[in-house]
Amino acid sequence: MKILVAYATEHGSTREVAQKIGEALETKDLDVDVQDVRGVKDLSSYNAAIVGAPIIAFKFLEPAKEFVEGNKDALSKIPVAYFSLGMLMKRNTPFRRKLFMKWLKVVTEHVEPCDIGLFGGKTDKEDCRDWEKITAWAEGLAEKFGS
Numbered sequence: 001m002k003i004l005v006a007y008a009t010e011h012g013s014t015r016e017v018a019q020k021i022g023e024a025l026e027t028k029d030l031d032v033d034v035q036d037v038r039g040v041k042d043l044s045s046y047n048a049a050i051v052g053a054p055i056i057a058f059k060f061l062e063p064a065k066e067f068v069e070g071n072k073d074a075l076s077k078i079p080v081a082y083f084s085l086g087m088l089m090k091r092n093t094p095f096r097r098k099l100f101m102k103w104l105k106v107v108t109e110h111v112e113p114c115d116i117g118l119f120g121g122k123t124d125k126e127d128c129r130d131w132e133k134i135t136a137w138a139e140g141l142a143e144k145f146g147s
């Protein structure tokens with residue numbers, strides 16, 4: 001089973017999360033490509049996809065939105081999960097989750113996901129990424145994708 005982990009990033013922290021997700025999936029014997037959304041040319045060889053981006057100024061980062069919009073036909077045929085990072089997620093409350101779900105509408109309205117992972121992000125001052133939570137989420141996805 002071949003899985004695409006596609007990410008958009010402004011400062012690199014989402015790339016590192018995508019790589020961690022890729023490593024977690026590989027431990028479940030999945031064949032994984034981790035790529036910047038702008039480098040993905042052909043989706044036909046993938047059995048599932050995970051698309052991630054940070055929230056920057058209250059928006060899911062544009063290249064990831066464009067990727068989902070532009071590939072919605074291919075993505076609609078396979079299981080898709082989204083993940084997002086933001087400093088607001090350093091506390092995962094119902095109100096904050098609701099806000100993220102609103103910001104992710106730009107992709108969920110095009111392709112319905114089987115799962116959404118919301119994680120704390122990283123700035124120059126603070127790193128709120130919870131690697132255990134990220135790994136656990138990815139491992140759960142491997143089961144959902146039917147490894």
Ligand SMILES: Cc1cc2nc3c(=O)[nH]c(=O)nc-3n(C[C@H](O)[C@H](O)[C@H](O)COP(=O)(O)O)c2cc1C
Binds near residue numbers: 086
């Ligand atoms: C200019 C700027 C705007 C941001 N706006 C938000 C925001 O609206 N909501 C939020 O939760 N986090 C916000 N963040 C935090 C980022 O989502 C977080 O730093 C993320 O890890 C950045 O991902 P990247 O390193 O992949 O670019 C912002 C960060 C920056 C630098």
